[in-house]
Amino acid sequence: MSHHKTDKNEESRPQTPMEKTIDFIKLIVSTLIAVFLIRTFIISTYQIPTASMEDTLLTGDHIIANKFVYGVRSPDWIGIPYTKIGFHTPFFRIPGFRNPKPGDIVIFKYPEDTRDSYVKRCIAGSGDTVEVRNKEVYVNGKRFRDAPDGKFIDWQIYPENGQQYNIFPPGSGNRDNYGPVRVPAVGDTFHFSNLNKQTWYERWTIMLYEGHKIEAVRNGKRKTLDLENRRLWPDWIRAYSVNMFEVDAVPMKDYVHRIHMEHYFMMGDNRDNSLDSRYWGFVPRRYVLGEPIIIYWSWNRYLPWSKIMKKVRWNRFLRLVH
Numbered sequence: 577m578s579h580h581k582t583d584k585n586e587e588s589r590p591q592t593p594m595e596k597t598i599d600f601i602k603l604i605v606s607t608l609i610a611v612f613l614i615r616t617f618i619i620s621t622y623q624i625p626t627a628s629m630e631d632t633l634l635t636g637d638h639i640i641a642n643k644f645v646y647g648v649r650s651p652d653w654i655g656i657p658y659t660k661i662g663f664h665t666p667f668f669r670i671p672g673f674r675n676p677k678p679g680d681i682v683i684f685k686y687p688e689d690t691r692d693s694y695v696k697r698c699i700a701g702s703g704d705t706v707e708v709r710n711k712e713v714y715v716n717g718k719r720f721r722d723a724p725d726g727k728f729i730d731w732q733i734y735p736e737n738g739q740q741y742n743i744f745p746p747g748s749g750n751r752d753n754y755g756p757v758r759v760p761a762v763g764d765t766f767h768f769s770n771l772n773k774q775t776w777y778e779r780w781t782i783m784l785y786e787g788h789k790i791e792a793v794r795n796g797k798r799k800t801l802d803l804e805n806r807r808l809w810p811d812w813i814r815a816y817s818v819n820m821f822e823v824d825a826v827p828m829k830d831y832v833h834r835i836h837m838e839h840y841f842m843m844g845d846n847r848d849n850s851l852d853s854r855y856w857g858f859v860p861r862r863y864v865l866g867e868p869i870i871i872y873w874s875w876n877r878y879l880p881w882s883k884i885m886k887k888v889r890w891n892r893f894l895r896l897v898h
Contacts, residue, residue, distance in 0.1 A: 619643060622693060628844035629695055631725040638873040639897060641683050643866035647671050676840055676864060681897060685863040687785045688803050688856050696842035696852050703761035706841050708754035726845035744857045745778035754854055759841050766833040768818050776813050781857045783833055791822045837861040868897040
């Protein structure tokens with residue numbers, strides 16, 4: 577009986593300041609862990625920084641994204657947000673319900689700098705062929721339906737035989753007359769020789785996006801090919817033999833690359849003002865993060881503070897993204 581009384585008294589005893597502090601810390605830590613797990617594995621928020629998806633998504637739209645639908649992906653870089661201070665870490669992915677399909681709006685890691693996230697519309701998937709004729713998009717020879725809120729801001733059409741210097745892959749035309757270009761598919765194989773140098777630039781880009789290491793070996797010195805020195809690749813391709821390159825420490829002349837993941841062609845709804853797959857290539861499956869669901873806040877940063885009530889786009893609150 578006395579033992580039971582002691583327990584009861586202990587339960588009714590007021591907490592000491594130290595106990596209150598410990599409980600408060602536990603609450604904060606458990607809340608932070610819950611928020612981290614939700615943001616990492618279920619939903620997250622993003623801000624639209626550019627006009628490339630207008631008028632579907634506007635600069636200053638803040639969106640909630642579903643990270644579960646395409647498969648949960650753990651972080652592969654830990655660092656200070658909005659800086660380059662940090663480090664890469666191994667990541668894993670839990671299988672999702674489905675893969676991105678043409679017409680989906682997709683959030684993904686920008687392949688040229690995976691610390692950044694991009695939002696574009698998926699135009700085509702692995703094995704599909706993309707072509708643009710006088711601004712009209714065709715996939716596998718069929719007209720791809722324009723986005724309901726998409727737009728063109730420049731009615732000038734680049735000529736059919738015009739070549740933009742920064743188009744991908746080189747020689748594929750320009751933003752308005754592009755391709756045809758085929759999206760790589762699982763099982764495709766690449767081999768390298770001095771006779772197919774015109775394909776090296778595209779293949780190297782795909783291989784780097786998939787995580788492989790390519791090196792030029794000359795006079796005993798090694799130079800790693802990366803996305804920062806890509807402007808030099810055409811010169812190296814012209815000047816160097818296949819014997820002077822290695823892929824994952826294997827001589828490139830003996831190396832056969834097999835595509836092992838799905839790839840996607842992404843394009844902005846604002847067709848004339850979008851840095852997309854026409855310029856930097858295909859998005860491998862490992863970079864897909866999720867899909868936007870809803871706009872929860874929208875802010876017109878171009879208006880002055882004197883028009884504070886108009887800076888907030890009230891009509892975009894809780895608008896579904898499609």
